[in-house]
Amino acid sequence: MTIATYSGALLISNLDGTWEMNAGLVEYVERTVKSERSRAPDRPVYLVGESIGACIALAVAARNRDVDLVLVLVNPGTSFHRSQLQSLSAFLDLVPDPFHLSTPQFLNFLTGNFMKMSPRFDEAGQALSEVTTGLLPSLMYLTDILPKESIVWKLKMLRTAASYVNSRLHAVKAQTLVVASGNDELLPSRDEAERLRAKLKNCRIRHFRDNGHKILLEDGFDLATSIKGSTYYRRSRQPDFVSDYLPPTPDELEKAIDHDRLLNFATDPVMLSTLTDGRIVRGLAGLPREGPVLFVGYHMLMGFELGPLVTGVLKSTGIHIRGLAHPFLFNESSEQLMPDTSYFDLPRIMGAVPVTGVNFYKLLSEKQFVLLFPGGAREALHRKGEEYKLFWPEQSEFVRMASRFGATIVPFGVVGEDDICDLLLDYNDLVKLPFYDTIDKKINEGGLRKLRTDSTGEIKNQDMHPVVLTPKVPGRFYFIFGKPIETRGREKELRDKEKAQHLYLHVKSEVESCIKYLKEKREEDPYRSILPRLLYQATHGSDAEIPTFEP
Numbered sequence: 001m002t003i004a005t006y007s008g009a010l011l012i013s014n015l016d017g018t019w020e021m022n023a024g025l026v027e028y029v030e031r032t033v034k035s036e037r038s039r040a041p042d043r044p045v046y047l048v049g050e051s052i053g054a055c056i057a058l059a060v061a062a063r064n065r066d067v068d069l070v071l072v073l074v075n076p077g078t079s080f081h082r083s084q085l086q087s088l089s090a091f092l093d094l095v096p097d098p099f100h101l102s103t104p105q106f107l108n109f110l111t112g113n114f115m116k117m118s119p120r121f122d123e124a125g126q127a128l129s130e131v132t133t134g135l136l137p138s139l140m141y142l143t144d145i146l147p148k149e150s151i152v153w154k155l156k157m158l159r160t161a162a163s164y165v166n167s168r169l170h171a172v173k174a175q176t177l178v179v180a181s182g183n184d185e186l187l188p189s190r191d192e193a194e195r196l197r198a199k200l201k202n203c204r205i206r207h208f209r210d211n212g213h214k215i216l217l218e219d220g221f222d223l224a225t226s227i228k229g230s231t232y233y234r235r236s237r238q239p240d241f242v243s244d245y246l247p248p249t250p251d252e253l254e255k256a257i258d259h260d261r262l263l264n265f266a267t268d269p270v271m272l273s274t275l276t277d278g279r280i281v282r283g284l285a286g287l288p289r290e291g292p293v294l295f296v297g298y299h300m301l302m303g304f305e306l307g308p309l310v311t312g313v314l315k316s317t318g319i320h321i322r323g324l325a326h327p328f329l330f331n332e333s334s335e336q337l338m339p340d341t342s343y344f345d346l347p348r349i350m351g352a353v354p355v356t357g358v359n360f361y362k363l364l365s366e367k368q369f370v371l372l373f374p375g376g377a378r379e380a381l382h383r384k385g386e387e388y389k390l391f392w393p394e395q396s397e398f399v400r401m402a403s404r405f406g407a408t409i410v411p412f413g414v415v416g417e418d419d420i421c422d423l424l425l426d427y428n429d430l431v432k433l434p435f436y437d438t439i440d441k442k443i444n445e446g447g448l449r450k451l452r453t454d455s456t457g458e459i460k461n462q463d464m465h466p467v468v469l470t471p472k473v474p475g476r477f478y479f480i481f482g483k484p485i486e487t488r489g490r491e492k493e494l495r496d497k498e499k500a501q502h503l504y505l506h507v508k509s510e511v512e513s514c515i516k517y518l519k520e521k522r523e524e525d526p527y528r529s530i531l532p533r534l535l536y537q538a539t540h541g542s543d544a545e546i547p548t549f550e551p
Contacts, residue, residue: 029060037067042236044175048223050074050216051187052154055161062171068237069174072227075181075213078169079192080162084185085155169199176200177230179223182209189213204230204332206342225252229345231330241353242362247320252349257315259346260307266474267416268533269308270525270548271316273481280480280551284316288408288484291367294398295321295481297412297511298390299373299380301423302467305414308477310350310371322351322363323371328443328464330354337443360398364405372398374508377464383426387418388515396504399487399494406488411507412481413514415522419475425468440465474530476548478518482510524549 029047036045047069049057054076061069080086180193193205206226208215215221227233234244248256273286287293299305310321325347328334335341353359355376363370373379375391382389402409430436444463485507487494494500525548527533533546 026056026059026063029056030064033060033064033067033069044068044070044234044237046070046072046227048072048074049076051077051213052158052161054078055158055165058165058169058172059161061174061176062165062168065171065173067174070232070234071172071174071176072179072223072232073176073196074179074216074223075184075187075189076178076192076196077158077187078162078166078196079187079189080158082192083187085158085187169196172200173202175232176203177227177232178203178205179215179226180205180207181211181213181215182207183211184213186213204232204335204341206230206345207340222249222251225249225349226342226345229342229349231348240362241359242366245322245351245353247351248349253311253314256307256346256350257311260311263304264308264312266530267308267420267477268527268530268546269312269416269477269479271312271479271481272551274483276483278483282548282551284313284481286484287313287317287319287410287481289317289319291369292364292402292405292407293369293484294364294402294407294409295369295371295412296374296398296409296507298388298414298515299375300414301380301382301387301417301421302469303380304417304420305477305479306347309414309479312479319369320351321369321371322353323347324355324360324363324373325352326377326464327354328377333445334443357401360401364401364407367405370407374398381427381465381467383428384423388415388519390508390512392508396497396500399500399504399507403487403491403494403500406486406491409485409487409507410481411485411510411514412479413511413516413518414477414479415515415518416475416477419472419477419528421469421471423467424470427463427465427467429468430465476522476525476528476530476533478522478548480514480518482514485510521549521551 033045033047045067047057047060049055049072051074054071054073055078057071057073058076058078061067061071176196178193178196180189182190184190190207193207197203197205206229208221211218211221216223224233228246231239231241233246234240270282271284272280272282273284274280275286306323310323313319313321329344329347329352335344338344353363355372360370360372374393374397378391379389382391399409431440440463443465485503487503494503522528527536527546527548536546537544
């Protein structure tokens with residue numbers, strides 16, 4: 001059953017082609033919204049609308065600006081006047097029944113593309129496929145199911161709804177997520193998403209290049225994942241990156257692993273950990289299993305270590321690490337600079353939060369496993385010749401917070417960036433380019449660089465900037481987690497600034513020792529290069545664990 005609006009009326013199209021008219025679809029949705037609002041006044045109300053449904057959602061938002069709404073507009077019908085449907089609608093006036101169904105666009109308009117739909121719709125897809133295979137002999141049968149009057153009504157409703165809403169976009173204040181299919185056969189959804197983003201005050205867009213008009217029915221698309229990735233899932237009026245978080249589903253975790261599959265194949269990460277007695281072993285047996293735990297370490301160039309680290313630990317131990325990340329990953333304007341607006345969705349889905357004292361406090365208070373890089377963006381975007389150099393602040397930023405909750409601090413090191421690429425152009429090279437100043441201001445607008453106002457020099461500088469890399473024949477990544485450092489029972493002791501500073505310097509020294517250890521030991525690894533690893537897998541099987549140096 002399809003619900004749509006035309007001239008303020010509720011129209012329900014039944015499978016037998018009959019029509020029943022009820023009053024006020026927009027008013028009906030408004031009543032539902034207000035009912036939900038009264039039931040949970042502190043929670044947002046989500047309106048999800050596809051095509052003409054998106055027009056309805058926008059109309060409700062324009063008329064109810066005081067209601068906390070989150071709109072999810074899927075291939076919105078607001079682009080009707082620039083679509084194929086506008087010109088194809090004239091086709092109906094020129095052809096008699098049943099030949100109005102001979103145009104594939106009309107069939108798609110009414111039924112969607114069953115070839116791309118989820119397997120749970122296989123039976124319906126097979127039935128329609130059998131009918132459309134012999135289209136001409138079956139036109140009379142299809143006419144009974146999809147009468148010409150149905151198509152006329154639907155097109156009129158869409159035209160009227162689009163005109164109504166486009167004149168009222170200025171009144172929409174709600175958070176809005178536009179989901180646009182790149183292969184939409186009916187509407188120019190990709191261009192429309194960009195137009196709506198420019199028109200609406202609080203709008204993000206997500207493009208899906210290979211999907212069609214009926215994306216909600218297509219296999220491989222998950223609406224909840226898009227909402228989570230855009231940071232639009234929240235439980236109250238104000239977003240809370242800690243309490244609002246939903247752990248990744250099995251499908252989302254699998255996609256995260258797939259995202260780094262090529263990197264993992266090329267670098268075959270080796271993970272080592274340190275037991276409480278100081279022995280170093282291959283594997284993660286030395287990691288604490290109860291939180292709160294704070295992982296503190298070196299931030300590799302471009303953050304190459306993040307995917308293998310987070311998914312590798314989660315797969316091996318079930319420990320879900322949540323990272324404190326640069327605000328650039330959560331800024332709406334940052335998305336527009338990326339080749340794909342969903343570029344940062346994966347770290348958000350995997351639990352990254354903006355690095356703030358409040359978020360740090362909340363994560364530790366909930367006994368989470370937290371990942372912190374004191375060197376931040378300056379370390380991850382280091383200059384030539386600065387690989388494996390720590391850019392940590394002078395003062396102890398995290399020690400007293402960790403001790404307040406009795407968190408276990410795990411220092412770690414990682415090496416391997418110099419085995420997969422060379423830094424061709426760094427920041428010092430880029431600033432010499434005549435046009436780079438404009439790019440730099442665009443990237444770091446909105447106060448993104450003001451993370452450490454109490455620091456000085458290079459540590460205070462947390463600017464984001466691109467780098468240019470040249471690839472190498474891949475080597476190997478090596479991780480080592482140092483001996484866990486307990487702070488439980490030391491809160492009173494570590495309130496003393498000098499003692500906290502002493503522990504801070506000890507943690508920093510441990511990270512440097514981890515890096516030094518790995519740089520030396522990797523020289524003993526006969527499988528450091530990808531070529532001997534490929535030979536090993538060819539003889540022992542692709543799933544065989546490839547040996548490394550003896551710890």
